[in-house]
Amino acid sequence: MIIVLGPEAISELCLKQHHSFSHSKTIELLAEAGLVSSQIIFTGVHPGTVAKISTSLWEGCLELVRDIGQHTPTLNISQWSSRSILELSGTCVFGQESDWLSRYPCLLGSLDRRVANGQVKKAVLSIFPRLIRSLLMLTLCNRKDLADLGYLEYVARDLLQIEKRKLVEPIKPSYTINIISVMLKDGSLTDEEMLGHILIFLAGASETTSATFQWMILELCRHTAVQTKLRDEIQSRGHSLSRSDGGKSLFLQIEAFPYLRAVVDEVLRLHPAVALTEHEATRDTTIMNIPIPKGTLLLCPPLAANLNTRVWGKDATVFNPERWLSRGPASQKSTNQNPCSNMTFSHGPRSCPGQSIARKMLTCLTAAFICQYQVSLENPEQPFASTEAVYVKPIPDLMVQLIEIT
Numbered sequence: 001m002i003i004v005l006g007p008e009a010i011s012e013l014c015l016k017q018h019h020s021f022s023h024s025k026t027i028e029l030l031a032e033a034g035l036v037s038s039q040i041i042f043t044g045v046h047p048g049t050v051a052k053i054s055t056s057l058w059e060g061c062l063e064l065v066r067d068i069g070q071h072t073p074t075l076n077i078s079q080w081s082s083r084s085i086l087e088l089s090g091t092c093v094f095g096q097e098s099d100w101l102s103r104y105p106c107l108l109g110s111l112d113r114r115v116a117n118g119q120v121k122k123a124v125l126s127i128f129p130r131l132i133r134s135l136l137m138l139t140l141c142n143r144k145d146l147a148d149l150g151y152l153e154y155v156a157r158d159l160l161q162i163e164k165r166k167l168v169e170p171i172k173p174s175y176t177i178n179i180i181s182v183m184l185k186d187g188s189l190t191d192e193e194m195l196g197h198i199l200i201f202l203a204g205a206s207e208t209t210s211a212t213f214q215w216m217i218l219e220l221c222r223h224t225a226v227q228t229k230l231r232d233e234i235q236s237r238g239h240s241l242s243r244s245d246g247g248k249s250l251f252l253q254i255e256a257f258p259y260l261r262a263v264v265d266e267v268l269r270l271h272p273a274v275a276l277t278e279h280e281a282t283r284d285t286t287i288m289n290i291p292i293p294k295g296t297l298l299l300c301p302p303l304a305a306n307l308n309t310r311v312w313g314k315d316a317t318v319f320n321p322e323r324w325l326s327r328g329p330a331s332q333k334s335t336n337q338n339p340c341s342n343m344t345f346s347h348g349p350r351s352c353p354g355q356s357i358a359r360k361m362l363t364c365l366t367a368a369f370i371c372q373y374q375v376s377l378e379n380p381e382q383p384f385a386s387t388e389a390v391y392v393k394p395i396p397d398l399m400v401q402l403i404e405i406t
């Protein structure tokens with residue numbers, strides 16, 4: 001087993017030599033359960049497609065955030081974000097009505113159990129050193145863990161059928177463009193490939209995006225000045241959620257807000273939701289001139305690249321959105337010199353095809369949330385750790401207090 005840490009070596013692994021390594025573990029697990037073909041190629045969610053769903057995504061975020069106020073000033077962000085990101089995916093990715101989760105009462109439970117199984121394993125494995133533990137966590141995600149995928153498969157098939165029926169029915173006023181309908185109309189994927197895409201959306205995409213949003217809120221609670229600066233940036237451009245259009249026009253400009261973008265980039269850098277990517281050599285090859293025999297396992301922890309002080313400076317472990325602005329020490333320009341200095345979404349043919357939609361969801365949900373509420377930790381003394389499961393989120397659950405901004 002080899003652990004790949006430096007950006008140059010990662011660059012050879014993911015970009016120059018990618019044809020010498022196997023498919024992603026996620027795909028292999030689904031293939032092992034007979035749910036997708038191991039040869040499946042995920043078409044990226046094209047930025048043009050993401051742009052088409054922008055309006056419904058932004059409106060969905062506003063609605064979710066407004067609904068909180070009707071309930072309680074204290075909120076369990078961990079539970080709220082899992083449910084909210086899944087709800088958003090339902091409307092924007094699968095074209096469902098906003099209450100679609102009620103049709104699948106076991107869905108959240110089966111997703112939660114996948115994470116809970118990870119926690120049990122973590123406890124069992126806690127006698128091992130951290131790195132070995134992470135490795136075992138990955139290899140223990142075997143067929144047994146896939147039991148809940150039976151239910152996910154049922155939901156995925158149902159969602160696909162609903163979307164296919166919509167294509168032949170006359171368009172109803174409530175119909176919204178969504179990613180699955182765009183893929184169906186494109187017609188280049190078979191039903192089984194479509195099913196694979198939906199399963200990935202359900203099983204992996206929501207958990208990763210939700211984990212990142214939880215880190216976002218934790219960092220904003222720890223850095224109230226960043227909250228204020230974010231709010232100022234959005235409101236200084238003459239927009240507020242109380243405007244007559246309910247803030248709907250804001251989404252048109254949202255990605256042009258440099259500070260908001262910098263905050264999202266910094267949270268993604270500091271808290272990559274995927275703990276490890278695993279690569280198996282499918283033939284004899286080399287990395288940085290070191291011979292890699294066929295069958296060798298190579299592990300790449302994204303955090304090692306993302307916290308590399310050579311690239312990000314001495315404050316690599318510090319939450320500092322300013323670094324992304326041109327005056328910062330590690331501006332976008334300098335990190336672009338080697339893309340593998342930031343491995344949150346990986347790089348090359350095996351990189352995350354959902355990154356544009358994940359970024360969009362995080363950007364919109366953060367903007368909607370921060371314009372509506374000032375957020376602080378319920379217990380500011382509470383220490384937080386990271387789960388050592390496949391997806392990395394803060395533990396224990398994040399409890400926050402909200403003050404509505406009038």
Ligand code: HEM
Pocket residue numbers: 023024025026027040041042045200201204205206208209212272273274276277278343344345346349350351352353354355357358
């Ligand atoms: C912040 C959220 C996300 C993060 C940090 C993330 C990260 C990653 C990473 C690191 C990989 C590579 C895994 C490997 O090489 O083993 C990956 C793969 C993948 N991601 Fe994401 N992801 C996120 C959200 C999403 C979303 C929203 C979608 C779908 C819309 C998605 C779909 C996929 C798929 C299909 C793959 C497998 C690609 C392949 O191997 O062909 N991800 N993701």
